[in-house]
Amino acid sequence: MDSHKTGIKENDVLICLEDVWKIYQMGEVEVPALKGVSVEIKKGDFVAIMGASGSGKSTMMNLIGCLDVPSKGRIFLKSQDISKLSESDLASLRGNTIGFIFQQYNLIQSMSALENVMLPLEFQEYKDSDAVKRAKEILDLVGLSDKLHHRPTQLSGGQQQRVSIARSLASDPEIILADEPTGALDSVTGKEVLNMLHKLWKEHGKTIIMVTHDLNLAKYAHTTVELKDGEILRIFENNKVN
Amino acid sequence: MKINKCFKHAFNMVLHSKLRSWLTILGIVIGVAAVIAIVSMGEGMQQTMNAQLSGLGGDIVTISPGFSRGGGMFLMRGGAGGTSGGAQATDKEIVLGRSDLQALKGIPEIALIDTNIRGNVDVSYLGKKGKVSVTGVDQKVWSQITTLTIKTGRMLDSADQNVIVIGGRLASSYFDKPVGINKMITIEGSAFRVVGILDDQSTNIYMPIQMAYQVIDDKTNDVYDSLVVKIKNEDQLDEVIVKIDSKLMIARHVTLKNKDFSISSRKEMQQTRADTMSAINTFLLAIAAVSLIVGSVGIANTMFTSVLEKTKEIGIMKAIGARNNDILLIFLFNAAFIGLVGGIIGIILGTILSGLLPSLVGNLPIMRGTTIVSMNSIIMALSVSVSVGILAGIIPAYQASKLKPVDALRYE
Ligand SMILES: Nc1ncnc2c1ncn2[C@@H]1O[C@H](COP(=O)(O)OP(=O)(O)OP(=O)(O)O)[C@@H](O)[C@H]1O
Ligand SMILES: [Mg+2]
Numbered sequence: 154m155d156s157h158k159t160g161i162k163e164n165d166v167l168i169c170l171e172d173v174w175k176i177y178q179m180g181e182v183e184v185p186a187l188k189g190v191s192v193e194i195k196k197g198d199f200v201a202i203m204g205a206s207g208s209g210k211s212t213m214m215n216l217i218g219c220l221d222v223p224s225k226g227r228i229f230l231k232s233q234d235i236s237k238l239s240e241s242d243l244a245s246l247r248g249n250t251i252g253f254i255f256q257q258y259n260l261i262q263s264m265s266a267l268e269n270v271m272l273p274l275e276f277q278e279y280k281d282s283d284a285v286k287r288a289k290e291i292l293d294l295v296g297l298s299d300k301l302h303h304r305p306t307q308l309s310g311g312q313q314q315r316v317s318i319a320r321s322l323a324s325d326p327e328i329i330l331a332d333e334p335t336g337a338l339d340s341v342t343g344k345e346v347l348n349m350l351h352k353l354w355k356e357h358g359k360t361i362i363m364v365t366h367d368l369n370l371a372k373y374a375h376t377t378v379e380l381k382d383g384e385i386l387r388i389f390e391n392n393k394v395n
Numbered sequence: 396m397k398i399n400k401c402f403k404h405a406f407n408m409v410l411h412s413k414l415r416s417w418l419t420i421l422g423i424v425i426g427v428a429a430v431i432a433i434v435s436m437g438e439g440m441q442q443t444m445n446a447q448l449s450g451l452g453g454d455i456v457t458i459s460p461g462f463s464r465g466g467g468m469f470l471m472r473g474g475a476g477g478t479s480g481g482a483q484a485t486d487k488e489i490v491l492g493r494s495d496l497q498a499l500k501g502i503p504e505i506a507l508i509d510t511n512i513r514g515n516v517d518v519s520y521l522g523k524k525g526k527v528s529v530t531g532v533d534q535k536v537w538s539q540i541t542t543l544t545i546k547t548g549r550m551l552d553s554a555d556q557n558v559i560v561i562g563g564r565l566a567s568s569y570f571d572k573p574v575g576i577n578k579m580i581t582i583e584g585s586a587f588r589v590v591g592i593l594d595d596q597s598t599n600i601y602m603p604i605q606m607a608y609q610v611i612d613d614k615t616n617d618v619y620d621s622l623v624v625k626i627k628n629e630d631q632l633d634e635v636i637v638k639i640d641s642k643l644m645i646a647r648h649v650t651l652k653n654k655d656f657s658i659s660s661r662k663e664m665q666q667t668r669a670d671t672m673s674a675i676n677t678f679l680l681a682i683a684a685v686s687l688i689v690g691s692v693g694i695a696n697t698m699f700t701s702v703l704e705k706t707k708e709i710g711i712m713k714a715i716g717a718r719n720n721d722i723l724l725i726f727l728f729n730a731a732f733i734g735l736v737g738g739i740i741g742i743i744l745g746t747i748l749s750g751l752l753p754s755l756v757g758n759l760p761i762m763r764g765t766t767i768v769s770m771n772s773i774i775m776a777l778s779v780s781v782s783v784g785i786l787a788g789i790i791p792a793y794q795a796s797k798l799k800p801v802d803a804l805r806y807e
Pocket of ligand 1: 186213
């Protein structure tokens with residue numbers, strides 16, 4: 154693989170899952186969503202997670218994003234075992250290192266685009282003036298500088314998703330996690346969003362992990378992880394170099 | 396997140412809150428308004444009472460035969476208060492006499508001593524008859540001791556014999572025709588000339604004590620129903636009372652155990668009335684507090700629903716870096732804000748209400764139409780409503796802060 158061209162640091166493992174299990178308890182029944190998943194994701198990689206519905210993609214994303222803890226196994230983020238971290242350490246890890254993009258955008262409805270993008274910066278205790286400046290820059294980057302004071306309800310789906318991308322970038326995280334970012338968008342808008350992610354990967358050196366159903370969209374990624382019934386079916390690198 | 400940011404987000408939450416939150420606020424508003432109005436009424440009563448009592452007769456001490464052991468408070472004629480019903484003024488065995496008077500005269504701090512007897516007598520004026528209360532007073536000192544004031548005419552004088560001073564109502568409306576100065580009233584068959592009319596609403600008659608012995612039945616010369624003394628210096632009241640107490644005990648050959656007289660002062664009466672007032676106030680406040688408690692249950696309820704409603708947002712905030720503490724503070728501030736806003740509106744409403752109150756409850760003599768909203772009650776109402784908000788918000792806010800991000804995010 155042409156590591157130089159893609160910016161992937163072959164020896165720099167950013168995220169590592171070691172025999173990770175996630176078992177949901179549904180009353181009496183145990184539902185295993187992940188069954189011993191082990192995978193290494195290198196810094197600067199663009200990973201697509203694919204698989205049928207219910208195969209455990211979102212579960213895996215949530216674990217990587219420190220939104221949930223595994224039932225068994227260990228997860229390392231930048232060589233730190235995240236099960237050893239306190240709640241507030243996890244919170245700052247999420248705030249500083251990870252940016253989330255959700256299928257349903259998950260913007261806060263009572264806040265304007267600008268306020269939504271500023272929110273993660275406020276949690277990181279940025280100065281007000283810095284936060285405003287930074288948020289405006291990023292909204293400009295995603296092409297929304299004319300919609301700063303619009304509420305989510307006053308924006309189209311694609312625009313909302315761009316606000317959400319801007320929000321994920323606000324505190325300049327190394328990793329961007331996107332769970333079906335185009336799932337609620339039409340194919341044209343979806344392509345736009347994908348191009349944006351691709352640009353972030355290519356030009357800004359972000360490590361991107363994206364869940365998708367769509368084979369066409371998975372082609373934007375460098376590495377594809379395929380899940381089936383909570384297990385990794387295969388991992389392959391895209392032969393078409395981006 | 397910085398505290399001021401938590402504050403801002405909490406404030407925005409109140410601004411964007413639904414009708415339900417405003418209904419919760421209404422609960423607090425009603426509670427606070429009730430407290431403000433009730434307290435203002437209490438303070439108004441207090442002020443009226445102080446005005447009625449202050450400065451008047453603070454240097455006057457009354458000694459009466461009989462002793463009430465329960466409360467220690469002698470039941471004044473016509474006065475309120477005193478719960479033990481221990482007045483024994485009619486007990487024939489126990490009287491105040493010449494020796495008591497002598498004992499009092501030996502106390503240098505005493506300026507004047509008035510000797511009183513009292514009884515009911517038949518009166519008639521221009522053919523209209525009636526029965527009223529007569530007080531025989533030592534006319535040489537009475538005018539300097541009494542707290543009563545004259546409306547027309549004059550007080551009794553040392554040279555007076557067959558003259559009387561009468562209460563305002565006796566003069567104006569007790570008989571068929573009003574009684575004026577220099578008119579003659581017949582008391583137990585003897586004619587008395589009216590020299591003064593009091594500025595009050597009583598039907599009492601005051602006359603020289605020597606005349607009173609003649610018109611009131613069953614009275615013996617030099618036996619008194621009460622002794623009223625005026626002391627030289629009002630500040631010495633407490634010491635003089637102690638002195639009178641011990642001197643009289645010696646003169647009457649009694650000890651604390653079988654004490655047979657009572658000493659009362661205006662100050663004491665004032666104290667008793669103040670105690671009664673504060674009891675009434677406490678009771679009223681308790682009622683108002685209940686409405687505040689109901690209001691706080693409302694806040695708690697709203698906070699719980701609001702946490703549910705905001706579950707998804709809590710999840711989002713946690714995903715983008717919110718700490719448990721940030722969430723906790725935002726929700727706590729939110730609850731405090733609801734309390735604060737409710738408190739402020741409640742104070743405004745309560746102040747308006749307290750202005751309307753006098754005309755609503757009618758002109759109670761004790762209130763004289765005044766209500767006072769004091770700074771104290773405003774500060775108290777505000778701090779209570781804010782703490783009520785915080786207390787009611789603690790558990791829901793804590794629950795919100797402990798939500799697992801993944802669970803919160805999945806919530807629809
Ligand atoms: N909170 C939960 N409680 C119980 N079972 C759950 C829970 N979350 C997920 N599961 C189960 O775990 C399995 C994997 O779910 P997951 O959401 O990871 O699937 P997915 O691959 O993201 O599917 P989709 O493409 O539909 O989003 C499913 O069988 C699901 O029913
Ligand atoms: Mg999913």
